[in-house]
Structure formats: C-alpha cells, structure tokens
Amino acid sequence: MHELAISQSVVDAVLARTGDAQVTLLRLDVGRLSGVVPDALRFCFDLVVEGTSLEGARLLIDEPPGLGHCRDCGADFGLDVPILLCPCGSADVEVTGGRDLLVRSVEVA
Amino acid sequence: MCTTCGCGEDTGARLTTVHEHDAGHRHTHTVVMEQRVLAKNDDLAAANRTWLRARGLLTVNLMSSPGSGKTTLLECTIADLGGEWSVHVLEGDQETTVDADRIRAAGATAVQINTGAGCHLDADMVARGVRALDPSPGALLVIENVGNLVCPALFDLGEDLRVVVVSTPEGDEKPLKYPHMFATADLVLLTKTDLLPYVPFDVDRFTAAVRAVNSRARVLPVCATSGQGLEDWYSVLRARRPVHAPAEQASST
Numbered sequence: 294m295h296e297l298a299i300s301q302s303v304v305d306a307v308l309a310r311t312g313d314a315q316v317t318l319l320r321l322d323v324g325r326l327s328g329v330v331p332d333a334l335r336f337c338f339d340l341v342v343e344g345t346s347l348e349g350a351r352l353l354i355d356e357p358p359g360l361g362h363c364r365d366c367g368a369d370f371g372l373d374v375p376i377l378l379c380p381c382g383s384a385d386v387e388v389t390g391g392r393d394l395l396v397r398s399v400e401v402a
Numbered sequence: 403m404c405t406t407c408g409c410g411e412d413t414g415a416r417l418t419t420v421h422e423h424d425a426g427h428r429h430t431h432t433v434v435m436e437q438r439v440l441a442k443n444d445d446l447a448a449a450n451r452t453w454l455r456a457r458g459l460l461t462v463n464l465m466s467s468p469g470s471g472k473t474t475l476l477e478c479t480i481a482d483l484g485g486e487w488s489v490h491v492l493e494g495d496q497e498t499t500v501d502a503d504r505i506r507a508a509g510a511t512a513v514q515i516n517t518g519a520g521c522h523l524d525a526d527m528v529a530r531g532v533r534a535l536d537p538s539p540g541a542l543l544v545i546e547n548v549g550n551l552v553c554p555a556l557f558d559l560g561e562d563l564r565v566v567v568v569s570t571p572e573g574d575e576k577p578l579k580y581p582h583m584f585a586t587a588d589l590v591l592l593t594k595t596d597l598l599p600y601v602p603f604d605v606d607r608f609t610a611a612v613r614a615v616n617s618r619a620r621v622l623p624v625c626a627t628s629g630q631g632l633e634d635w636y637s638v639l640r641a642r643r644p645v646h647a648p649a650e651q652a653s654s655t
C-alpha cells in the first residue's frame with residue numbers, strides 16, 4: 294500500500310509550502326500510468342491529514358490519460374494500461390504521458 | 403488575485419490569512435505548487451547516487467515478490483565474486499534479521515533494514531542504511547528490496563541498476579500482471595530454471611510479456627542450484643563496474 298507513503302509525501306510537500314495556513318482544497322494530478330490508485334490515495338489522505346492544517350481539505354484528483362509514442366512508426370496513441378504495444382505491432386514504445394504524480398496547487402484560507 | 407474584491411497580488415508562494423472585507427465574504431488564495439509528489443525521495447535518491455558513485459560503488463536494487471530467490475542468488479554471487487570484488491548488502495524486510503544473517507554467513511557485510519508496516523524501501527532508509535554499512539570504495543552494493551512487486555517500483559533509491567527477479571513457479575504472466583515494476587527494470591532475472599520441467603512456465607511467453615511492458619530490459623535465466631546462467635549475471639555486473647574506483651586511483655598515485 295504505497296499510497297500511504299505517497300499521501301504522506303503530498304502532505305509534507307504542502308505543509309513545507311503553506312506552513313500553518315488552513316488548506317481548504319488540494320489539486321493533484323495522478324496519471325493513469327503512475328502506479329498510484331486514486332481511491333487508495335483518498336482513503337490514506339484522510340488518515341494522514343488528521344491533526345494537520347490540511348484536515349478537512351477537499352482533495353481533487355485529475356487523472357491525465359496515458360500516452361505512448363512508437364519509436365518504429367512514429368504514431369502517438371492513448372494507453373489505458375502500461376502494456377506498451379503500438380497498433381502497428383511494435384513494442385518499442387515510449388511513454389509520453391500519464392506517469393505524472395504532481396501536487397498542482399492548493400487553496401489556503 | 404481575488405476576483406471578487408481584487409485583493410492579493412499573485413498566485414505564487416505568497417500566503418494570505420483569512421480576512422473579512424466590508425462585504426463580509428471569506429475567500430481563499432491559490433498557491434500554485436506544480437511539484438512532483440516524490441520530489442523529496444527523488445532528491446534524496448540523487449544525493450545517494452552521487453555519494454555512491456563518488457566512492458566507485460556499483461549499486462544494484464534487487465526487487466521481486468517474496469520467495470523468488472533473491473537471497474539465494476546473493477549467496478551465490480558473494481561466493482563466486484567475493485574473491486575479486488568486495489560485496490555489501492542492504493537487506494530490506496518487514497521484520498527479522500534472517501536475510502542479513504544469511505548474507506553475513508555467506509561472507510559479505512550486511513545491514514538489515516526492517517520497515518515494520520512499510521512495503522518498500524525509500525531513499526532515506528537507504529541513506530541511513532548505507533551510513534551504517536559503510537561500504538568500502540569500489541565495492542558492489544546490493545540493495546535487496548522488500549519482497550513486493552508493486553510498491554518498490556515507484557521509489558528510486560539511488561541505484562545504478564534496477565533488477566527484477568522472477569522465479570519460474572510464479573508464472574510467465576507476471577510482467578503483464580505487475581507492469582509498473584517491470585517497466586522500470588534494466589534487467590530481469592528468471593530464477594529456479596531447474597524447475598522448468600515441473601511447472602507450467604513458457605520462457606518465450608515470459609520474454610514476450612517483459613517486452614510488452616519494457617522493450618529495453620534484458621532477460622537472463624539463472625539457476626542458483628545448478629549454476630546455469632550465473633556467469634551471464636556476473637558479466638552484467640562486471641560490465642557495469644566502475645573502471646577506476648577511488649581506492650584504486652589512490653593506490654596508483
């Protein structure tokens with residue numbers, strides 16, 4: 294359950310930036326190929342923020358889609374899972390999107 | 403800037419506490435972060451990498467499910483390479499020092515990291531473990547990660563080589579079931595190949611599954627019991643060995 298460690302990293306990063314200010318909203322990007330499950334992250338987030346200035350904050354998670362680029366035929370295409378197969382049959386695919394795990398912004402009161 | 407009253411100047415790191423206007427409304431300010439969630443771990447991993455490379459160490463992060471044969475493979479590696487290369491091992495497990503004891507008995511120095519409820523090693527644990535281990539310059543450092551094919555995939559430890567170990571009884575579909583782990587591998591070791599006659603495992607299908615998630619990783623079949631393939635594994639390590647370890651430089655000048 295690495296989402297617990299990920300949640301703690303999110304909270305640490307936000308607290309380092311916002312200090313004691315009350316955080317009301319947090320916007321995250323959890324790419325579809327990031328290896329992190331948004332629902333598990335939400336569950337852990339509620340536990341990790343207890344007693345911090347993030348307690349009660351809303352968590353908005355955007356899930357950017359996975360994107361691949363085929364090094365053989367040059368096609369760019371969507372990837373729902375990290376199985377790197379181009380429609381042309383090549384497996385020489387570079388992941389160009391959907392791996393990000395980002396704290397985009399927070400709202401502070 | 404607040405669109406209601408125009409207070410506040412920008413959306414950077416500036417913080418403004420809640421205040422009341424004449425209209426009596428409360429509002430919030432946006433703090434733009436655009437920060438990678440794992441930035442702290444990645445920064446620590448980069449510091450580990452710099453420290454380890456400055457000492458001429460080759461660092462390997464060994465990852466797999468529990469029971470794939472990581473520790474047995476290391477026992478063979480220590481026995482076979484120990485004469486030419488100093489080997490140090492950081493052992494990651496939730497509990498006990500069983501594996502570190504095995505490594506010490508095999509002739510290498512080892513430090514056990516117990517993660518308790520934790521499911522993976524992170525760069526901070528490795529930094530502390532390496533300080534306790536105090537590896538000799540130019541040595542081979544192997545980090546045996548917690549047995550888990552999910553969580554360790556996301557955490558850079560500062561290694562030079564990411565190696566995923568799979569044993570034949572686990573099944574040839576493992577790379578497709580746990581693609582994140584295999585996607586990050588530089589090398590995939592297939593262990594317990596002596597069991598191939600007894601388990602439904604197709605090596606070609608396994609290799610194709612690795613290719614489907616990672617077109618670069620090499621697949622090496624090895625067997626600690628018969629010794630088959632171990633020389634190939636050692637060749638990979640020797641090829642990555644830093645040419646001029648600091649200790650060698652010091653003694654030659």
